[in-house]
Amino acid sequence: MDLKIVNYGAGNIKSIQFAFKCLGYDAVLSDNPDEIFKADKVIFPGVGEASSAMKMLKESGLDTLIPKLKQPVLGICLGMQLMCNHTEEGDTKGLGIFNVDVKRFSNAVKVPQMGWNTINNLKSNLFKDIREEEYMYLVHSYYAENCDEAIATSNYDIEYASALENDNFFGVQFHPEKSGKTGERLLQNFLDL
């Protein structure tokens, strides 16, 4: 399988590569639009601050490519947030793949949310053989609002979308590559799509 990780300089991608390696797949980093366009599956990672990540994405010209992709695409953490309409972080316009906005948790809770939380209301093949209330590892200060495209929700401060799906595009707020066996299952499910 031709599996590409979009490389635009944002975040820790080593763990994602290792996680796929454990499943027996070689996930290759690429910033080449032709390569990414031809891949069977695409991972869109991201860690850090939204406006600077979006700036890097634009500089690489990949911001126009990603919405055009036809194969299954999985955005992880900030990657997922950048696929939304808009994020409050750095007042950043997103790629508009998911029709939802990203907001900051209120100060009624500790920010960032850091640790293991349950995923509920699972709706997609991405969660095949994953039970309701399983734990995933999350680290984030901003969240996608609950919406029609939500395929999983979590509770922290409020109920929010911890995973999204629109056509061939998937996004997860949690880190499957850091979520033990449950996360491994989700990555395998993505490969099986």
Place this chain on the structure above:
Amino acid sequence: MLTKRIVPCLDIKNGRTVKGVNFVDLRDAGDPVVLAKQYAELGADELVFLDIAATLENRKTMHDMVLKVAEQVNIPFTVGGGISSVDDVDDLLHCGADKVSINSSAVKRPELINELSKKFGSQCVVVAIDAKQIDDEWFVHLAGGTIPTDIKLFDWAKEVEERGAGEILFTSMNHDGTKAGFANVALAKLSELVNIPIIASGGAGTIQHFIDTFKDGKADAALAASVFHFGEIPILELKKELQKQNIEVRL
């Protein structure tokens, strides 16, 4: 609900664990990678690796270790010890570390916290604070607690939050090594004062101590070394007890 986290801490010297570990029959209990895998399987939520002999010569060994841990362990881990620049952090994150922990270098040059959170995001910046209560006041100590400063714990905690730390790892030197419980009064005060997660460290001896630090100390995570390494408290048993006390844990 977000769970409370149980965090075993491994002291590393020249790529090997110090103090030894004997909670389970391991082929090589000195190999941090073997141990880390074991802890992940036993239910640890996160791991901390502390390079206690952080020297320049040692750095390559530490990088190799971090790479191997990232390759084989699928829970988050933090690396600390001898980190003093943006480049140091860049290297460790590239090797697959999820977070880094800085301590003395942040006190010596607080701007480092701003630089790191700006470049890599707050989520990977843990500021470790070692403090000692002298009379009624808590003072920050440096270099593994050997050098006292006149910086007050609560002032410093507020400052590191404002500068962009994503988490505070607070070790009470009065409690560390005593196995008599965590510094819950100071921990609860910290938790009220700042709005970022607090990891309690120093003093773990019994399961009750963990219950107390989550309930009374309002800690978000609890770190310990020897009670886990020597099998005095099996993690699974600990988590089951916490659950009985209505403390949310991942089981």
